[in-house]
Amino acid sequence: MTAVLSVTGVTGVTGVRPVGSAAALVEVDDPSRALALSLWLRARVVAVDIVPAARTVLVDGCPASMVAALVEEWSGSTEVPDGPLVEVPVVYDGPDLAPLAELLGLAVDELVAAHAAVEHVVAFCGFAPGFGYLQGSPWEVPRLASPRPRVEPGSVGLAGAWTGVYPTASPGGWQLIGRTDVVLWDPSAPRPALFEPGTRVRFVEVASWGGGS
Structure with a gap:
């Protein structure tokens, strides 16, 4: 050891x-x-x-x-400098949105408004290339009892105190509240991952992709 x-x-x-x-x-x-x-x-x-x-x-x-x-020279502070801000348009229509709102004692529109009001920060990346663990959620959310065998790319989910956006199709047990068409992982780009540690993220509610609200 x-x-x-x-x-x-x-x-x-x-x-x-x-x-x-x-x-x-x-x-x-x-x-x-x-x-x-x-x-x-x-x-x-x-x-x-x-x-x-x-x-x-x-x-x-x-x-x-x-x-x-x-x-030894570090202060131990949890404060971080402001990173780049990324806005992510989200259609809040995920399959777990209504049951999760009920579990949290909220109306669906209250959950959506609270989630979109927060400026999230990417704390670290993992699970899959381009997947960021975003701090800022006001809730502790349980994972699904049985993970889905396939979650579509762009799915926005909550688990524990985190928000995450699936960059590619994969199994997953996060509670899905919406979806986006933003590309999070492009291996051909100079910076393949849209979300890097320190990136600030705001989720913007839209009725459909292309910015319609």
């Missing part, structure tokens, strides 16, 4: 775990703190890959001792 390097005096950081000779996994206590740390490190470390997750930040291309020394 690889020894975990301790980091003293930094709020929310539980340690730095070496990953081979030239990478490290910083363990933190909160997704917001993981995002903030990853963006802070990006401004200070060159030529490495920095990947936030729910409670870790992987720093690839930098030895653990150097990463631990850098993290």
Whole structure:
């Protein structure tokens, strides 16, 4: 078992775990703190890959001792600088919209208005290429008891405290509240993923794609 390097005096950081000779996994206590740390490190470390997750930040291309020394200088804040803003038009007609609204004690239009009013932030990416875990939902939402064998691309779903948009067709157990025609993953583009950690996202209710409301 690889020894975990301790980091003293930094709020929310539980340690730095070496990953081979030239990478490290910083363990933190909160997704917001993981995002903030990853963006802070990006401004200070060159030529490495920095990947936030729910409670870790992987720093690839930098030895653990150097990463631990850098993290010692960090404030531990969960505040992040404003990232680029992406507006996503959504037709709110998902198959789980009405039952989820009932579960949350809301009318359907109340759920839609509350979801569209929030400025979400991409905390980290995973599950599938281009899939971002978006912070900002005011609810804790249970996953479906039985995942669907196929969820269509562009489906907007809720699970736990997250919002996500399926970039490609895949199985999935998130509660589907709507759909968009925005392309989230284009491997031929210079930046294949529309959602990157730190990106701000606003969902805009439309009656149909093309901007009609």
